[in-house]
Each structure stands twice: as C-alpha cells, then as structure tokens.
Amino acid sequence: MSDALTTVAVAMFAGAVRVSTPFLFVSLGEALTEKSGRINLGLEGTLVFGAMSAYAVSYLSGSPWTGVLAAGLAGSVFGMAHGFFCRLPKVSDIAIGIALMLFGTGLAFFFGKGFIQPTAPRLQAIDFGFLTSDPQLKVALQINPLFFIGLALAVVLWWALANTRFGLIVRMTGDSAATAKAMGVSVDLVRFVATTIGGFLAGVGGAFLSLYYPGSWNEGLSSGQGLMAVALVIFSRWNPLMCVAAALLFGAAGALGPALQSVGISQGYHFFNAAPHILTLAILIASSSSKRSLKGAPGELSITK
Amino acid sequence: MSETGGRAIGVETVGMTKIFGSLVALEDVSIRVRPGTLHALLGENGAGKSTLVKCMMGFYQPTRGEMLVDGQEAAIRNPREASDAKLGMVYQHFTLVPSLTAAENLVVSRPDCPAVIDWAHEILALEDFMARMPFRVPLATPVANLSAGEKQKLEILKQLYLDRRFVVLDEPTSVLTPDEADEMLSLLKGMTQRGELTILMITHKFREVTAYADEVSILRRGRLVGGGLVGEMTTDEMARAMIGDTAIRERAARLEHGQTSVVLDLSAVYASDDDGLPAVTSVDLKVHAGEIVGIAGVSGNGQSELIEVLSGQRDLDDGRILVRGQGFEPVRDQMDRLKVFSLQEEPLRNSAVPRMTVAENIALRTFDKPPITSLGWWLSPGPMRKKARELIDRYRVKTPSTEEPMENLSGGNVQRAVLARELSGDVDVLIVANPCFGLDFASVSEIRTQILEQRNRGAAVLLVSEDLDEILELADRVAVMSGGRITLQAPIGATDRTAIGHAMAGGH
Numbered sequence: 001m002s003d004a005l006t007t008v009a010v011a012m013f014a015g016a017v018r019v020s021t022p023f024l025f026v027s028l029g030e031a032l033t034e035k036s037g038r039i040n041l042g043l044e045g046t047l048v049f050g051a052m053s054a055y056a057v058s059y060l061s062g063s064p065w066t067g068v069l070a071a072g073l074a075g076s077v078f079g080m081a082h083g084f085f086c087r088l089p090k091v092s093d094i095a096i097g098i099a100l101m102l103f104g105t106g107l108a109f110f111f112g113k114g115f116i117q118p119t120a121p122r123l124q125a126i127d128f129g130f131l132t133s134d135p136q137l138k139v140a141l142q143i144n145p146l147f148f149i150g151l152a153l154a155v156v157l158w159w160a161l162a163n164t165r166f167g168l169i170v171r172m173t174g175d176s177a178a179t180a181k182a183m184g185v186s187v188d189l190v191r192f193v194a195t196t197i198g199g200f201l202a203g204v205g206g207a208f209l210s211l212y213y214p215g216s217w218n219e220g221l222s223s224g225q226g227l228m229a230v231a232l233v234i235f236s237r238w239n240p241l242m243c244v245a246a247a248l249l250f251g252a253a254g255a256l257g258p259a260l261q262s263v264g265i266s267q268g269y270h271f272f273n274a275a276p277h278i279l280t281l282a283i284l285i286a287s288s289s290s291k292r293s294l295k296g297a298p299g300e301l302s303i304t305k
Numbered sequence: 306m307s308e309t310g311g312r313a314i315g316v317e318t319v320g321m322t323k324i325f326g327s328l329v330a331l332e333d334v335s336i337r338v339r340p341g342t343l344h345a346l347l348g349e350n351g352a353g354k355s356t357l358v359k360c361m362m363g364f365y366q367p368t369r370g371e372m373l374v375d376g377q378e379a380a381i382r383n384p385r386e387a388s389d390a391k392l393g394m395v396y397q398h399f400t401l402v403p404s405l406t407a408a409e410n411l412v413v414s415r416p417d418c419p420a421v422i423d424w425a426h427e428i429l430a431l432e433d434f435m436a437r438m439p440f441r442v443p444l445a446t447p448v449a450n451l452s453a454g455e456k457q458k459l460e461i462l463k464q465l466y467l468d469r470r471f472v473v474l475d476e477p478t479s480v481l482t483p484d485e486a487d488e489m490l491s492l493l494k495g496m497t498q499r500g501e502l503t504i505l506m507i508t509h510k511f512r513e514v515t516a517y518a519d520e521v522s523i524l525r526r527g528r529l530v531g532g533g534l535v536g537e538m539t540t541d542e543m544a545r546a547m548i549g550d551t552a553i554r555e556r557a558a559r560l561e562h563g564q565t566s567v568v569l570d571l572s573a574v575y576a577s578d579d580d581g582l583p584a585v586t587s588v589d590l591k592v593h594a595g596e597i598v599g600i601a602g603v604s605g606n607g608q609s610e611l612i613e614v615l616s617g618q619r620d621l622d623d624g625r626i627l628v629r630g631q632g633f634e635p636v637r638d639q640m641d642r643l644k645v646f647s648l649q650e651e652p653l654r655n656s657a658v659p660r661m662t663v664a665e666n667i668a669l670r671t672f673d674k675p676p677i678t679s680l681g682w683w684l685s686p687g688p689m690r691k692k693a694r695e696l697i698d699r700y701r702v703k704t705p706s707t708e709e710p711m712e713n714l715s716g717g718n719v720q721r722a723v724l725a726r727e728l729s730g731d732v733d734v735l736i737v738a739n740p741c742f743g744l745d746f747a748s749v750s751e752i753r754t755q756i757l758e759q760r761n762r763g764a765a766v767l768l769v770s771e772d773l774d775e776i777l778e779l780a781d782r783v784a785v786m787s788g789g790r791i792t793l794q795a796p797i798g799a800t801d802r803t804a805i806g807h808a809m810a811g812g813h
Contacts (some may be wrong), residue, residue: 007765168409171405172402176403183384184415298404
C-alpha cells in the first residue's frame with residue numbers, strides 16, 4: 001500500500017512539473033496583462049493556436065525551438081489583436097477575449113488539419129535522473145527546459161513589477177488609468193504591450209503542449225488550460241511567484257487521474273481527471289465573497305470594477 | 306513685488322475662451338496670478354473654474370486666448386508641456402495609484418524615472434527630500450492605506466518633488482478636518498510667502514479665502530465677474546459676484562416642536578466596508594420627530610456605510626434599527642409601511658436608473674400601486690405620466706418631457722426629480738446624504754428648504770454631510786463620526802466648529 005502511495009506521490013510530483021508548465025506560461029502572461037488593467041480571455045485560443053504553429057513549424061523546419069519561437073510570435077499576434085480591438089471606444093475586453101478564443105481555436109483546427117498525422121521533432125528534456133537511483137524518480141526527473149525558463153520568468157516578472165519603470169507603469173495603468181493619463185502615459189500603448197507579451201507567453205505555453213507533453217498535435221489537445229489560467233491568476237492574487245505555486249498545484253491536480261490509474265485505481269477515473277476543473281471552481285468560490293471586494297485586484301480590471 | 310530671486314513663477318491668462326459645441330464654457334477670462342502669491346479662484350459649480358485650469362494645464366485646448374508664464378508667452382498644448390514649464394495641478398479626485406506605495410508613486414511620476422530603479426538609493430533621496438518639506442507622509446505604505454489627509458499631503462508633496470513652481474489646487478481641503486485644513490493652508494501660505502511657490506486654489510469656502518489668499522478671482526457662467534486683493538473685498542461682495550442675480554429661495558423658518566418622540570432608533574449598529582473590515586462600530590443614534598440630526602465627518606469614516614445599511618445597500622453585521630419602536634429591515638415593503646425615504650449621495654448612481662425615463666424614475670416607489678397598477682399586475686403609463694407631470698411642475702424639474710432618460714438631466718434636476726419622488730408622500734423618516742454636493746446655489750437653497758420643510762412637518766431627518774456648513778445650518782443636533790464611531794453628540798447650540806473639528810479628527 002505504501003508502495004502505491006509513493007507511486008502516486010511521485011507521479012503527482014512528475015505531473016506537477018510536467019503539466020504545470022503551460023499553466024505557468026499562460027498565467028504569467030495573463031498576470032502581466034491583468035496588471036495592466038485588461039483581461040484577456042482569449043488565451044485559450046492563443047494556446048491552441050500556439051500549439052498548432054509550434055508543431056507545424058517544428059515539423060517543417062526540423063527544429064523544435066524554432067517551433068517554440070513561432071508559437072510565441074503567433075501568440076503575440078493574437079495579443080496585439082486583443083490590444084488593438086480593445087482600444088476602440090466602447091469595446092469590452094471580455095467579449096473580444098471570447099471572440100479571439102473561438103477564432104484562435106477555429107483557426108488552429110483549420111490550419112492544423114494537415115499536421116495531425118506527421119510526427120514533428122519534439123523538445124528534449126534535461127535528465128536529472130543521475131540524482132537518484134529510484135527508477136520512478138529517474139523518470140520523474142526528466143524535466144523540460146521550458147519549466148526552468150518559466151520559473152526564471154516568474155522571478156524576473158516579480159522583480160520587474162517592483163523595480164523597473166516598466167513595472168511601475170504597468171501597475172499604475174492597471175490600478176488607475178486616469179493617473180497614468182494625467183502623467184502623459186499612453187494607457188492603450190501600455191496595455192497593448194502587456195497583452196502582446198501575455199500572448200507571446202501563452203503561445204509558448206501552447207508549444208509545450210504539442211512539442212513535449214502530451215507531445216502531439218490534435219484538436220483535443222488543450223482541456224481549457226488557457227481559461228483555467230485566468231482563474232489561477234485570481235487565485236495567485238496577481239503575484240507571479242504565487243503563479244508558480246498555483247501552476248504546480250493545478251499540475252498536480254491534473255496528474256491525479258493518470259497517477260491513480262497507474263496504481264490500478266480506475267474507479268472514478270474521469271472524476272479524478274476533472275480535478276483541475278473542480279479545483280478551479282472551488283478556488284473561485286473560496287476566494288470570493290459577496291461582501292468584500294477582491295484584495296490586490298488591479299483597480300481597472302473590468303471583472304472586479 | 307517682483308521676486309526675481311525666488312523660485313515661484315507667475316502665470317497669466319489673456320482672453321481665455323473655451324467653447325464645447327454650442328456651450329460657451331469660458332468666455333474671455335483674463336486672470337493674473339503673481340509669483341509668490343496664494344490666489345483663490347471662486348465660483349459655483351459649472352462656473353468654468355475647472356475648464357479654466359484645465360486649459361492652463363494643457364488638458365483642453367482653449368478656443369481662443371493665450372497664456373503667459375513668467376511674463377513670456379507660452380503654448381501649453383498638453384500636460385507634459387505644462388510640467389516642462391513647471392506648472393502642476395492637484396486634482397480633487399486623487400491621482401495617486403492606490404496599490405503603489407508613496408515612494409513608488411513619487412518615483413514613477415518623475416519624467417526621468419530610471420528604467421531600473423535602485424530602491425536603496427531612491428529611498429535615501431526621498432527621505433532627504435521629506436526632511437526639507439513642511440509636512441511628511443510614510444513612504445513605504447501603499448497609498449490605499451493612507452488617510453485622506455495624508456493622500457492630499459502626498460499629492461502636494463508630489464508637485465514639490467517634481468519641482469513645480471506654480472501649482473493649482475482643486476478644493477484641497479474638501480477631505481480634511483478643519484484643523485488639518487488650517488495646518489496645511491498655513492504651511493502652503495508660508496511657502497508662497499518665502500517665494501518658493503505660487504498657488505492658484507479653487508475653492509468655495511470664503512473662510513479659507515479671507516484667511517489665506519492674497520488675491521481672488523471670481524467666475525460666474527464662464528466669465529470673470531470680479532476679483533482683487535482679498536483685503537479689499539468683503540465676503541458679501543464675493544458672494545454677490547459668485548451668485549449674480551439668481552433668485553434664491555427664502556429659507557423656511559425653523560418651527561419649534563418641543564419634546565417629541567423617538568422615531569428612528571439605531572442601537573449598536575455594526576457594518577463592514579468592501580474589504581470586510583469594520584467600517585461602522587457600535588453606532589447608537591436616536592432621531593426624534595421633527596428633528597434633523599446631522600452627522601458630520603471627513604468622508605471615509607463610515608458615514609457612507611451607515612447610509613448604505615439604512616437604505617438596504619449593505620448588510621447590517623450587528624445591532625438593531627427601530628422605526629417607531631418596530632424592527633426595521635430596509636426592504637421595499639417595510640420602507641413603504643414605515644414611511645422611510647431617502648435622498649442618497651450621487652443620486653444618478655444611488656437613487657435613479659439612468660436610462661429609464663424621468664416618469665419611470667419618479668414612479669419607482671409607486672408603480673405597483675393604484676392608480677398606476679390595476680388588478681395587481683397591469684401597469685398603465687397614463688397615470689404614471691400624469692403623476693410625473695404634476696411632480697415635475699411642483700418640484701420645478703427642468704426636463705424636455707416625462708419621457709427623457711434620467712441620465713440626460715443636469716445634476717440639480719436629477720436631485721430635484723429624486724426629491725419629488727421621495728418627498729411627495731407622507732414622510733416619517735428621511736435619510737439624507739450629501740444632498741447638495743456639486744449643485745448650484747439655487748438648487749442647494751431649494752433642496753435645503755425642502756429638507757427643512759419635512760422637518761417642520763414632523764419627519765425625523767438623518768442628514769449625513771461632508772459640508773460642515775450644511776450641518777451647522779440645517780441640524781438641530783449634531784453627531785460627529787470618526788473611524789466608524791460617533792465621537793461627539795450635542796445639540797447644535799451647545800457646540801461649535803472647533804469642538805466638531807476636534808471630534809472629526811478622532812478626539813473627544
């Protein structure tokens with residue numbers, strides 16, 4: 001029994017590391033976008049389109065890292081589109097987000113039809129297996145470099161929000177657009193840039209899906225990670241470091257189903273697979289109250305205003 | 306008095322005119338603010354004060370007219386050019402970022418803010434700067450946690466930090482207790498006298514003008530109608546220039562009621578603010594029939610939350626509300642049965658549906674009763690409009706028709722329409738919050754008279770106001786709220802401005 005428990009624990013750890021990466025990228029991007037005062041719900045579409053373009057470019061060029069870059073650039077284009085439409089008068093960022101989500105997924109399916117069959121070169125993991133002799137842990141310690149890039153990005157973003165002019169201006173724009181305007185800051189430009197960077201990161205998150213785990217391109221690739229990342233940003237109170245913790249938690253929850261199955265518990269498999277979604281729901285309920293406003297929320301955010 | 310050695314700069318406008326579409330907001334205004342003076346800009350709401358200063362600060366482009374800075378013609382096309390010319394403005398609504406600390410707010414406002422901020426160095430520089438200033442604020446606290454007075458000080462410090470030599474202050478004392486206001490104005494006055502700064506202060510408080518300003522300019526309906534050295538003008542002259550020949554309704558006389566019974570009775574009322582923190586703490590208050598109890602206090606000390614509890618917009622955490630000895634829960638049918646009515650602050654937001662018509666808004670309390678409703682469910686617009694027309698006439702609401710969306714009416718007329726709805730019936734309890742905020746003299750006088758008439762008729766009136774003069778004028782008894790508690794309760798004759806001021810600052 002304790003063997004099974006270890007197996008599940010190790011599998012969940014491996015899952016947390018593996019599954020969390022797309023959550024991490026999308027939520028870091030979304031955290032930056034929301035810090036600037038806009039919410040981009042279209043990241044799900046960006047993620048799927050990023051996954052498709054990464055796979056396609058990796059297949060065509062033979063280099064998975066070129067694929068990652070392509071996914072990021074494709075994501076930036078979606079971010080730019082969001083930023084551009086939202087600066088028009090009386091346009092709701094939420095409606096544009098939903099439109100871009102559907103558009104991104106649709107477009108990815110349209111262009112991705114031809115890439116479902118072929119096998120593209122995938123990203124290689126870094127093997128930390130030498131650290132242990134346990135065979136299960138050896139497998140778990142195959143970690144993708146993107147995970148470490150995500151961790152580094154979280155620290156950089158956290159630092160930059162407090163210690164750079166760019167960071168302060170993003171926070172100012174997100175908290176009080178009137179102040180930013182009074183100081184001659186172009187609110188639309190700041191949000192455009194923040195949304196574009198957010199799109200880039202979401203695209204890279206998508207590349208991880210198609211080029212590493214699960215590691216192929218098909219239409220059922222994303223199970224709503226892009227949308228859950230929005231919940232995750234609220235859960236982490238717009239703090240990039242908390243995003244890491246939240247992404248790991250969501251990753252571990254996502255690995256629960258397969259982990260239990262691997263030790264022979266297949267009862268309630270689908271229920272355990274739904275763990276991240278249930279977690280999303282639980283967190284949103286637990287973290288909101290009808291009586292108090294959300295702590296730490298950027299003042300300009302349309303959902304919390 | 307030319308202060309060539311001083312840092313303060315003088316600013317002059319010449320024939321400043323601003324036309325928005327068909328509206329002439331500002332017509333041929335020339336004012337001269339000499340360096341090293343504190344110049345007051347007086348005028349009613351809508352007189353063009355903000356339009357004038359916004360033209361000076363580059364927010365608006367004047368239709369005609371020009372500006373002289375230190376005697377030189379200067380084109381100020383946007384706020385950045387204003388700041389280059391060392392002109393700055395402190396807005397009535399704060400322009401600090403709530404989630405940023407005071408230090409972050411100051412550093413990010415600097416045009417030469419470095420791309421990567423060396424906080425150790427910046428904090429030292431800021432502490433050094435603060436040490437030279439007449440007042441200081443904590444640097445490491447997020448602005449959201451500062452008091453209104455500290456925010457106001459930080460706004461002014463920001464102007465000095467940015468090395469502005471001419472600063473416009475828009476109603477700088479509206480969020481301060483009388484003591485804080487006096488302290489701040491005398492410090493600023495000192496700075497102008499030392500030639501460090503020139504100040505143009507928008508205000509409507511004559512007391513501040515006579516006590517602190519050197520010169521005054523008075524605007525009415527977009528025109529400069531008076532001004533000069535403060536020492537050479539009486540407040541009466543200033544008031545007449547401000548109001549002009551507008552007919553002001555004679556205030557109703559105050560009837561003496563003698564001993565009356567308690568109508569509204571709050572005991573140990575507790576409520577929380579939007580962050581779940583205690584906002585109203587153990588408030589006990591009794592309002593008798595035919596009495597106005599005025600709650601004074603600096604905004605943000607729990608008054609809004611108290612009003613929201615009484616009007617059903619916020620949950621009561623603990624305590625009891627009784628009306629004529631019966632438990633009162635602020636829901637529609639109880640308000641109707643116990644005749645509880647209210648005039649809320651910001652009426653367009655709190656007591657009207659902006660996109661519904663004037664007639665519909667006026668019917669909000671009666672639409673489900675005959676004659677508007679028959680058979681319990683059938684609404685007829687005819688009687689609704691008829692009733693609305695009657696009330697529009699009686700309360701002199703200026704509206705093109707009963708079918709005009711409420712949001713198209715001016716502030717004074719929205720308040721009159723709400724007044725018509727709330728006061729036309731039989732009123733036992735009236736809850737009023739900042740009823741005259743942002744209104745012109747004629748409306749203010751009208752609304753205060755109506756409130757007084759309800760009192761004379763025997764209603765129990767609870768009046769919350771940030772305008773101490775309004776409380777001193779209307780209330781029979783005054784209560785002061787500070788930090789969510791009642792810190793003073795006294796009959797109006799038994800207290801004075803100083804005692805109230807101390808209580809507003811939290812003293813007892």
